[in-house]
Amino acid sequence: MSAKKNISRRQFLKYAGLAAGAAASAGVASKFEGSPLSATTVRAKGFPTVLGQSFQGVTVRVHAISGANYDELYKIIPEWEEKTGAKVEFVFKGDGFSTDKRLVQDFAAGTVDYDVCWDHSSFFSQYVKAGGLEPLDAYFSADDLKDFIPRLVDAARRDGSLWVIPRHFDISCLHYRTDLLGDKKPPETWDEFKQMSIELTDAKTGVYGTEFAGKEEALSGRFYEVLVAEGGALFDDKWEPVFNSPAGVKAATMFADLYKANAMPPDMTNYVWEDVARNFANGTIGMYTEWYGWYSFFQDPKTSKVAGKFDLARAPMGDGKIHSGWAGHHGFSITKASKNKEAAASLIKYLTSPEGNELEAKLGFLVARQSVWDKIIKEAETATNPLDKKRLELALLQAQEDFKTPPLIAEWLPMSNVLYPIVQKIILGDVEPKAGLDDAVKQVHDLMDKAGYYKAA
């Protein structure tokens, strides 16, 4: 009679575990037949190819900008997830300024727990200085970047590395009322702009010749672009502030003279972007420089009284024979703290692919890829409104020739914080332009000194 052999509990658990593991592997393998793992590329209809790695089990955490039409692009993320097996988790969504604040705080506190973050040409320098970003040169080859507009990519480089992949940009052009200008050509120089703005002002009809966003970085940027157009600069090559030069005084005086002549709304020092756009749409402004992103708002009769009554022109130039072109681009970066940098790079490539750009171009964004521009300009030839095509051609021209960012330094926003209240005082007549700019230069010099720019090598 043979002895009955009982298996121990330990042995039972061991065999059961092995059996479960085998079953799981078989299930996973069957799901991924023909996956990138097997070196076969998968191409879903209408969407780009994702070559190479699978990121099965990886979660890419994203700190993103949100609101308006920014979220539309994120709707293509499920396709990337399906192809790569990764998951995307949004850890934060907010407007640009609150997103920036959180990034600065996270980088300073070392509490970064995400892989991809929204970035911007105006803000990325401070993130680099805080040691928060990963250089992208190892993840994006020359071939990956060749389709992007070169000035946009250059605006994302500093210290010899690339830090941001551009998504879309914006630049300001002159928006002017064709019904008010009549047969007159739009101004080509800031001197003409000033003169025409004063002439267009009509207290009886409540029309102001022009306006500017009058506070915070908005005002600093507007002053900066007129300063550069007039042949001036914010800093010299040793980082000494030099914007109190004759070009700077001329730029500041233009703002003050326009305000004094009542050619601008009296409360313009309270305006930011929505306020100036709303004024133009309400028909109370003759001409001003504005971002292209507001075009569809201005052309919609439901939201705008100037639909069909305005045209666009290149931003005026100054004594320096330079057209103004304060610009910036939104994009994506990889955080240094990321544990999934390859997956993060793959996601960024997908979001900034030609298809992603096309989706955003249809929403009115000025996208970063040259090939998409060629396509949408061609499509615009059949548009009923000729301004639709002119807008695109002008935007591309400006991106290629006039695109200028403020200095790519972490101190741009703190410096702007010093500069804009003083420019406001100049506009309101509380201080003379030269005296105000001299005071601003002194304060900015102290700021740069504390930041270590003048320490002997």
Next chain:
Amino acid sequence: MTPSTVAKRWARSTPLEISTGEARRLPFLMLLPAIVAIAAVVVFPMVYSLYLSFTDYDLTRPAYQFIGLQNYIDLFSNGDFWQAFGRTILFMTLAVNLEFVIGLLIAQLMAKAIVGRGLLRTVLMMPMMFAPILVGFQFKWFFNAQLGLVNNLLFSLTGDAHIIPWLVQVPLGFIAILVAEIWMSTPFMVIILEAGILSLPTEPFEAAEVDGASGWQKFRHLTFPMIGPFIYTAMAIRSLDLARVYDVVSIMTAGGPGTRTELIWTYVYRLAFTGHNYSMGSSMSYVTVILSFLFTLYLFRNVIKSRWEGRE
């Protein structure tokens, strides 16, 4: 166990006996959880902030060093800071006094109301129910130069289309913020003062009535002195609130244009959170907190003094 056994045991039980030392330690032990929570949330950040005020800490620069009193030296020679400080004191003085006068008037009227006092009180309390940020947005729109209620009302009444830039001109911007703050906070003054008025004994007033005292004499010699503690309490609390006013100013003008309506905390915000200069922001905050503390001490001494005078 029978009920009689339980009753006998209960009757024999003695009060809990504790030593003198235990009696001294017990309140402290009972308060310990609250102390720990406050220490973690309040004391530690304050101590760390004090430490930062002696460094050159900048949010965008990971490395920082100890610089001693340099921030405080720079602060005391910073004209913008003292202008913001002076403006804050002026704002506080005007707001608290106007709220007191308006609040006392309303409290007196409400104390005399016989019918509908409850409903009246509820309606009058409504401004307090709004978050300060919403009040800021609301009044920013009221005072908007082109689309605002105030200019449109003036145009309807006078026919003059002249646009008044309320939030830009001096001193209109300051006045606009003052109006918003007074609208929002006067109900608080009304609650405290009405409670004081209603708690007064009636006998002195009956005696004064018999002696032929007028309404004004009764108010001046009886009501006003006897509600002294309530007045000081309300004004002390409102002064502290006004010393740290930020929300309404930030939304309406952000302290601008230029620095025309800059108060202490909009300046600190601009310096620390937008300019990333946390060390200077910390030193500024400490100077302001210490001055507020001294002011509060003065006010509370007067509260206690007025209580003794009331008893006499």
